[in-house]
Amino acid sequence: MAEVTDTTVNIWLNGKTETLNSSQLSDLLPRFKAPFAVALNGRFIAAAQYSDTQLKAGDELDIVSPIAGG
Amino acid sequence: MQPEFKIYGETLSSRLILGSALYPNPALMQQALQQSGCEAVTLSLRRQAPEQQGGEQFWQLIRDLKLRLLPNTAGCHSVQQAVTLAQMSRELFQTNWIKLELIGDDYNLQPDPILLLQAAEQLLADGFEVLPYCTDDLVLCKRLYELGCKVLMPWAAPIGSGLGVLNPYALRTLRERLPDATLIVDAGLGLPSHACQVMEMGFDGVLLNSAVALAKDPVVMAQAFSQAVSAGRSAFLAGAMPKQDFASPSTPVLGMPFWLQEAP
Numbered sequence: 001m002a003e004v005t006d007t008t009v010n011i012w013l014n015g016k017t018e019t020l021n022s023s024q025l026s027d028l029l030p031r032f033k034a035p036f037a038v039a040l041n042g043r044f045i046a047a048a049q050y051s052d053t054q055l056k057a058g059d060e061l062d063i064v065s066p067i068a069g070g
Numbered sequence: 071m072q073p074e075f076k077i078y079g080e081t082l083s084s085r086l087i088l089g090s091a092l093y094p095n096p097a098l099m100q101q102a103l104q105q106s107g108c109e110a111v112t113l114s115l116r117r118q119a120p121e122q123q124g125g126e127q128f129w130q131l132i133r134d135l136k137l138r139l140l141p142n143t144a145g146c147h148s149v150q151q152a153v154t155l156a157q158m159s160r161e162l163f164q165t166n167w168i169k170l171e172l173i174g175d176d177y178n179l180q181p182d183p184i185l186l187l188q189a190a191e192q193l194l195a196d197g198f199e200v201l202p203y204c205t206d207d208l209v210l211c212k213r214l215y216e217l218g219c220k221v222l223m224p225w226a227a228p229i230g231s232g233l234g235v236l237n238p239y240a241l242r243t244l245r246e247r248l249p250d251a252t253l254i255v256d257a258g259l260g261l262p263s264h265a266c267q268v269m270e271m272g273f274d275g276v277l278l279n280s281a282v283a284l285a286k287d288p289v290v291m292a293q294a295f296s297q298a299v300s301a302g303r304s305a306f307l308a309g310a311m312p313k314q315d316f317a318s319p320s321t322p323v324l325g326m327p328f329w330l331q332e333a334p
Contacts, residue, residue: 069114070089070279
């Protein structure tokens with residue numbers, strides 16, 4: 001993980017370490033293509049909760065999209 | 071046994087449900103799904119990797135087909151994983167249907183019956199319409215049905231094995247003991263004759279993926295499965311003749327020439 005400063009937060013994003021400049025979940029999401037769904041630390045985060053969700057160091061964030069399946 | 075094929079109140083005219091994975095390319099997937107006549111397709115969710123292209127194309131192709139979506143929880147090994155994935159699926163795919171998969175062993179991908187019951191209970195309480203992928207164990211299936219799973223999806227054989235029905239007794243018993251449940255055989259079928267076999271037993275439908283996607287010609291195989299499912303259903307409705315261990319001539323014996331009724 002990158003060095004932590006006062007303004008950054010290190011999380012696990014889709015299984016990889018990531019240093020964010022904002023702890024606001026909704027600041028991170030524009031880099032992902034719709035449609036997607038979100039889980040934080042293994043729990044579902046509904047779209048309506050994005051703007052109220054703060055990330056903290058060590059959080060595990062999963063952002064998933066449709067794929068083929070049987 | 072239901073006269074119509076219903077999944078939680080939704081009537082489907084085709085009793086074949088196909089998966090969307092493992093096809094040689096997206097165009098063949100689309101053609102196979104179309105030619106099969108299926109009205110529902112399974113799909114899943116995985117981590118989005120922006121560097122990997124193709125996810126958007128898949129989603130667009132699936133949406134263009136205008137099929138009912140049946141998201142799965144494939145790969146989950148815990149109740150929490152399955153519940154979370156189901157909740158993400160519901161939001162993204164806008165459906166209460168969930169094909170609940172909870173794997174208990176990685177060698178044969180056998181469902182974990184204990185965790186399956188726990189997860190099904192949570193999801194049903196949360197408003198999901200749960201289609202559990204389960205083994206052919208009668209008591210497990212009874213418990214799932216009693217919990218409120220109106221649709222059960224027992225395996226015929228391990229996922230992707232193509233072995234066909236390993237335990238016909240168990241499947242027949244399920245049908246006999248759960249006459250009001252919607253029973254869909256899911257997993258392990260390799261040939262259209264396998265699908266026909268379970269439909270002849272009175273199963274309500276068939277769900278498969280590998281047998282079509284991994285065929286040399288997936289489109290033709292999709293058609294073959296569609297025909298087999300229809301044939302098996304018709305045979306079930308028609309009612310098979312009783313079996314017997316001895317021969318009965320089909321041509322009348324009376325009037326047979328070259329036969330003397332009295333000794334010369």
